[in-house]
Amino acid sequence: MALAAVLATTHAACSSDPTPPSVDRPLVQVDDVQSVSLGIEDVVDPEQDWDAVQERLDEAHVNAVTLAAGRVEFTAFDWSDHLDVAAEPGRDGLAHAIAGTAQGPGDEPRLVDLVIDTLIPNWILKDKTVAGVDTDGSFSRFSPSASAVHDGPVGKRYLAYMEELARRYEPDQITFTELKFDDETFGEDDAALYREMMGEDDWPRQPDGSIDEDAPSIGAWRSRVLADFLDRASAVLDDVGAETGKRPDLAMDAVINWDDPGAGLPAAGLSYDQLARHADRLVLWLYLASDQRRPEEIEPMTAALARSGIPTGRLTMSVGLWDHRAGPTGRISPQEMAAAARAARAHGIKSVNVTPYTLMTAEHWSALSEVWTRRPATSLATSEPSGSAPAVEP
Template sequence: MRKSVVRKLLFLALVLVAIGCVVVGLKGLVLVPAPPAVRAVSFGYEDVSDADFDWARAERRLRAINANAVALSAGRVEWTPFMWEEFPDAYSADSAVAEDLLARALSHVGDREVTLTIDAFVPRLIEEEQALAGVDSAGRSSEFQASASQLSHGVVGDRLVAYAVAVASRYRPDFVALSELHFDDFTFGDDDLADFRRFSGRKDWPRLKGGQIDVSHDSIARWRSSVLSGLVARMREGFPPGVGLVVDVRASWDSPTGDRAESGHDYEQLLASSELINVWNYFGLSARGAGYTDDLARGLNASVGSGRYALSIGLWADDDRTISARELSRALRLAAKAGARSVSVTPASKLSEQHWTVLEQAWAQH
């Protein structure tokens, strides 16, 4: 009788040990979540415009980390990696022969999902014609950003639309993305005021008690967002079938369920004319750390939905540094754990050996 009781106790102990092992195993799985469905690396213009860039080596790297998507810079309207017949002087490669450097890069990406990214800054155009520049509330002109009125109904907006449609039609990528399409404080010129009046019905800018322009007023944020969403809609209308449109947007550092309407990035307005928003999780340039990735991804899942955004993890950090491999690892793990469907890392030119190793551990070893 006693032997029987002992055997039963031993059996129960073995069962408990087995259950404990399973639990430990499950905890291990939670620590290494499954990678996102879309895993991308972004190559900047410094790579695409380099006629000697080793794309074969880059492709081997992408294969090693199990990346199934890439983003390639398509330059700017004034600075193109191929001969754009409409504006041939914009071709920027240092070559005696007008080689299509974007086509060269595309020939090495295989069957991965492809996004071609257009930078909306126009410093050369502004240098040639100062009237195109945005003006801030103190009357200073921007070196890079066109005015809001130029984007809504000026030559800069027209040229951006033409270039986006040209890139979409020429290469038929999965997506064309618009980057640096945002407003800082450079939307207060005379032409912009005329636009704002038509939009808001106001006679003047909203002002503080001291007479200064209330740059954070909600009416300005709504107007800026309407300008950018209108420009995006014009581009989308000219795209061939099968090519989607993505808009790079700033992350909200104050509220993970919020947006950046003050920059012109009302997420819902932009998504009305685009397939995705690409959210800049550039925590190395903010007061937030890698840990905010979890809050941001969960907030975006709740506010716009997991299938309507991509999360871009930027390698930049203050003082010309990059985020560490440890920070990248944490951000990748938190993004996957929070359920971000699409994650990219940018730019490839700042990826160290340690960063590549982290990507392989996060995306390939499953």
């Protein structure tokens, strides 16, 4: 901690970190989004060749970038409130990443989206009271409990980090990723929160007395926990916007329910209907290899989303390249990626992302440039947005 503080002081006194071009710039407006994601490994790499990155983005007609800002326990810059968690003390990797990507050909601005990864494995190692708990009493290795997010220290830390990003870099959007629940919301604190929020005396039970983990009320409760958190996040961004004149959009990653697209995954807290009422944008994981799906299944899925009444104009389809069946660096083919990026733009969906940059080969870039044959125009806002998601009747 002391060393980090010394390095941070030195850094502040004689920093070579650039001022991100997103600072003091009006918000970027984009009708058709063509985005590429850079992970934390790219953002914090001091040897990153940003000229080469810029060249790739230009060639593929990319008009938006999604940049990993790290986790609350592993940050891409010196966060003054928690200097001990900096990935590289004394260096602002995120400032370099924004400076290297936020402007396209002719200095036309790109939309800048900063992503907060909500997993907290290091925090849990130090303090298991924030961890999610399964029905057998085992602790999650990566995810917090529902109560730790809803009214506990983890949710407060998420919001503080989001506010720091909004003020420090003035991005166009901030996205939470991995913010979902699996089977680990059954600790005593979560049981108390469930009873309070749902007006129940106990968890729903099976005839044998065990918790009915698939009960709809549990999914409804988890979705309410995340909706409440997004409301708090939106209020923080509203306050930032009132002070700075720039209120970033609030976005939320979500897994796709291929069997019933419009429903989302309430069991994970990802009810699309609820999330769409509390966030400005939903980013759906279009991960073909992980979901064992084919590109030709995408259009029927987006059609079902449109029929469900979900506002597809506020959806982003994020095409993931990962294919772990082929090892840690396995990836889907350039042809599959291109087919997915092409098919995703349908039924009112005008925002497509490809992730991650590190898995893109020369062949992938070439294939993407054949799908994205021109760079959609971006413009700077002439008046500030209202700062809250459009109302949708329940």
